[in-house]
Amino acid sequence: MTRPLPTGPLLAALGLAASLAAAPAPAAVPVTVTVVGSGPVGEARAGTAGTDTDGDGLDDLVDGCPTLASGNPTGCPSAARRARLRWLEGPGRLEARITSPVQACASRARVKLWRVRPGGDARAGSEDASARGRQRFRVPRGARYYVSVSPSYASGLAECDKAVSRIVRVPRR
Incomplete structure (x- = not known):
């Protein structure tokens, strides 16, 4: 059984595709x-x-x-981070502070608040720190909490290490 040959626009499209497929590849040219x-x-x-x-x-x-030598895959050096958590009695909130020698690793860092529970800790919140590396959380009293910051990359500056604070007990009253 023979099929009829395509005609009209379909033939033109197939012909164009065939001519493109048969065209030789351009020669490689070195480029800086x-x-x-x-x-x-x-x-x-x-x-x-x-x-x-x-x-x-x-x-x-x-x-x-490119101007800082490092053995990391991104080519940027590692920068240490520190996470601190404290209870502010006056406003009745927890305050997280993220610090680092590289300011970009502290500012706008994603801060996760964890509530300590038997059998596994539960995430109680997650917010971006301020430009100064601070974030406040309103939490229920009578529990224990800590914060963590995941590793991240500050483009062109450093690879920011992870950080975990100590556990803070929030007073009942």
Whole structure:
């Protein structure tokens, strides 16, 4: 059984597809690419393919911090973080403070509040810290709480480590 050949627009589309498929691939041309952005201290940086400015083994085009050497996969150094939690008697709230030598690791960090319970802790809240690394939580009294901050990446600055606070008991009254 033979089928009729396609005609009209379908034939034109098939012909175009066939001519594109049969076209030879263009020859590879070496290209040097220059990326311009701002570095961790605000200085201008430029990189070309195959350049490793900081000597960490990562090409500047894929290095998250091309002027800071690091063995991390992003090319940025690790930055420690500290999480503190305390009870504020006056306002009757818990206050979490996130600190780090790299300000970007503390500001706007996602802070998770955990309530300590037998058999497993329960998440009591999750909020972004302020630009100064602070967040307040209104919580029921008579329980124990702590906060945690997951690891994150501050683009062009550092890989921010995780942090967990000590457990704080909220008074009954």
